[in-house]
Amino acid sequence: MRQQFSRTPGDDLIGYLTRYPQELTFGDEDPAAVFGRYHTDDFVLRNDGVRLDRERLLAHVEVGRRNATQVNVEVHDALASGGQVAARYTLTAVMRRGQVITTEIHMFGQLAADGRLCRVEQLSRDVSRKDSSSAEQPA
Numbered sequence: 001m002r003q004q005f006s007r008t009p010g011d012d013l014i015g016y017l018t019r020y021p022q023e024l025t026f027g028d029e030d031p032a033a034v035f036g037r038y039h040t041d042d043f044v045l046r047n048d049g050v051r052l053d054r055e056r057l058l059a060h061v062e063v064g065r066r067n068a069t070q071v072n073v074e075v076h077d078a079l080a081s082g083g084q085v086a087a088r089y090t091l092t093a094v095m096r097r098g099q100v101i102t103t104e105i106h107m108f109g110q111l112a113a114d115g116r117l118c119r120v121e122q123l124s125r126d127v128s129r130k131d132s133s134s135a136e137q138p139a
Contacts, residue, residue: 009038010115013078013085021071021091024061031061040118047122070094085109085117090127102128 009016016038023034035043035058045052052060064071071093078087085107092102104127109120 008111008115009085009109009117010080010083010111013080013087014075017075017078017087017089018073021073025064025068025071031058031065035061038116040112040116043116043118043120045120045122048124064093067095068093069096080111083111085111100128101126 007015020034020038023029024031027034035054039054041054043054043057045057071091073089073091075087075089078089079085086109087107088105089107090102090104092100094100103124106123107120108122109117112118
């Protein structure tokens, strides 16, 4: 059984950013329980303008659990102050078929009184290395 952490994003933002994807994707615990440890029930993520609530995020977890073999997070900057958080980090996922997806993320969030996240706005961009030999050729 893996060790369970109880520190919230408000207590340890860097720990949350690095630990949460591991617990969610590779842990034995129910994804909803992991999600609830770090986020309020009414949590909303807006990623590149797309609104994702708890149900949509948990549905996405199932895809990640099936397809990812490794997830790594490198935190470049993180700040928590006055009920708000901000971070700049890179998430790299290795997929079962060998594809490596690297995403640069800029996150701005609001914390609930208990230190869990209740709202996050993110901007992201794919910074994966592209194989130039597989690029589409003009018709």
